[in-house]
Amino acid sequence: MFYEYLIAGFLVMAGLFGFVGSFGLLKLNDPMSRLHAPTKATTLGVGGVLLASMLHGAMVEGDPSLHELMITLFLFLTAPVTALFIAKVHIHRHETNKSLPKAGEDGIWATHDVAETSTETDKA
Amino acid sequence: MKLLRRLLPHPILTLLLTLAWVLLTSTWTLNSLVFGFLLGLLIPFLTQPYWPQQMRLKKPLKIIEYILIVLYDIVVANVIVARIVVFKPNAKRQPAWIAVPLDLLTPEAISVLAGTITMTPGTVAADVSAEGHALLVHCLDASDPEAVRDEIKQRYERRLKEIFE
Numbered sequence: 001m002f003y004e005y006l007i008a009g010f011l012v013m014a015g016l017f018g019f020v021g022s023f024g025l026l027k028l029n030d031p032m033s034r035l036h037a038p039t040k041a042t043t044l045g046v047g048g049v050l051l052a053s054m055l056h057g058a059m060v061e062g063d064p065s066l067h068e069l070m071i072t073l074f075l076f077l078t079a080p081v082t083a084l085f086i087a088k089v090h091i092h093r094h095e096t097n098k099s100l101p102k103a104g105e106d107g108i109w110a111t112h113d114v115a116e117t118s119t120e121t122d123k124a
Numbered sequence: 125m126k127l128l129r130r131l132l133p134h135p136i137l138t139l140l141l142t143l144a145w146v147l148l149t150s151t152w153t154l155n156s157l158v159f160g161f162l163l164g165l166l167i168p169f170l171t172q173p174y175w176p177q178q179m180r181l182k183k184p185l186k187i188i189e190y191i192l193i194v195l196y197d198i199v200v201a202n203v204i205v206a207r208i209v210v211f212k213p214n215a216k217r218q219p220a221w222i223a224v225p226l227d228l229l230t231p232e233a234i235s236v237l238a239g240t241i242t243m244t245p246g247t248v249a250a251d252v253s254a255e256g257h258a259l260l261v262h263c264l265d266a267s268d269p270e271a272v273r274d275e276i277k278q279r280y281e282r283r284l285k286e287i288f289e
Binding site: 043 | 147150199210219222238248249253254256257258260
């Protein structure tokens, strides 16, 4: 009985944080801030569902499963990469070296560090 | 030794891939163990050109401490950020870019630091400087950007430096 309350608690918590994540996507008003919302949904939101699933498997079904740990691992590997690429697109299209803080001793951020090459349209 | 190094560029990765395969199939049989080990041999060998240098861990046991700290921070920061998202009006929120100068030198350590910054809600690692000496971090709500920078350096980077360098 006790486990069922715990499982339900984890599921409610996960739903709550998942909702806050999606709500943030709507409410926040600039692209970089919106990027913060999905990172929340993948940490405590998905984490809560996975904890509940592990508890349910081990205690109710009597069949412990470790797949949830793998899902967590893959999420922690892939989520930062996606966020980084979205951020890089934003920096590439909407920021200049002047609108960002100084890049320390290197002087320029990697996304802006492109060689000036002439494209096909320039030649035409 | 040199031949072994070429055939087995990342021994720890081989072990981790084998373990990952066994966990994925969820069957504790010799069959999945052998196939996992084959994948563990093949994948590091094929991806060697993209990861040429050897990775060294100075203090591998400190990884456990690091993981526990990051998990704790994720839970605490989630609650803080949820409150910002739900209750704080956009006009009062102060999003900010901050530059974090890096003491870390190895690319693996910098990747882990950037991943940690992104996964702890409230901060997203957005870019690295041209030669890899600084990280660009975006904060959801930072009234004191210096404090955020110092916390990243004190809490995460110092520990990663102990683990990797």
